[in-house]
Amino acid sequence: MTFFTTLPAIVLSRRPRHVGDDRSRAKSWLGGAPRLGGKPWPRGEDGRPLHFMGQIDLREIAAAGGSAELPSDGALAFFIGADAPHAAKVIHIPPGSDPSVTPPPHDLPDFEELGGDPDYRGDTLGRRLFPFWPIDFTVIEVPAEGEHDETGEAQHAAIGARFRRREYNL
Numbered sequence: 001m002t003f004f005t006t007l008p009a010i011v012l013s014r015r016p017r018h019v020g021d022d023r024s025r026a027k028s029w030l031g032g033a034p035r036l037g038g039k040p041w042p043r044g045e046d047g048r049p050l051h052f053m054g055q056i057d058l059r060e061i062a063a064a065g066g067s068a069e070l071p072s073d074g075a076l077a078f079f080i081g082a083d084a085p086h087a088a089k090v091i092h093i094p095p096g097s098d099p100s101v102t103p104p105p106h107d108l109p110d111f112e113e114l115g116g117d118p119d120y121r122g123d124t125l126g127r128r129l130f131p132f133w134p135i136d137f138t139v140i141e142v143p144a145e146g147e148h149d150e151t152g153e154a155q156h157a158a159i160g161a162r163f164r165r166r167e168y169n170l
Contacts, residue, residue, distance in 0.1 A: 037097020
């Protein structure tokens with residue numbers, strides 16, 4: 001019999017839509033605009049604004065069984081530029097910061113530079129932002145890295161057991 005340890009892994013998944021949900025109240029999301037709590041929108045070394053990719057509420061990660069290596073509250077906002085990974089930044093937003101949406105700077109480059117669809121015109125307000133998708137966190141148990149040759153297969157099986165595969169493309 002082979003024994004190996006398992007580690008919790010957190011899967012980020014798009015939150016299902018339900019009639020009447022107020023998606024604007026999401027605490028963690030991909031795309032859309034960040035809530036930087038008064039911090040400036042980050043720029044790359046070339047001075048160009050970076051594109052916002054997502055914001056994660058650290059209390060939601062902790063509640064899901066997240067890593068002790070992360071702060072337990074506040075949020076992390078993730079940004080990326082065309083020269084990723086060299087033009088990428090993560091900003092910690094302390095708890096209690098201003099919860100207002102931070103609008104993108106007027107000189108934000110088109111997101112086609114990052115692989116965005118050129119036919120996509122932006123968010124509902126016409127801003128050049130990726131689509132807004134609230135997310136959920138789910139803990140799965142997978143073999144510790146390097147302890148099992150089929151770690152990828154184990155992850156795939158654990159995710160398949162928790163999530164129903166979509167029968168359509170997005």
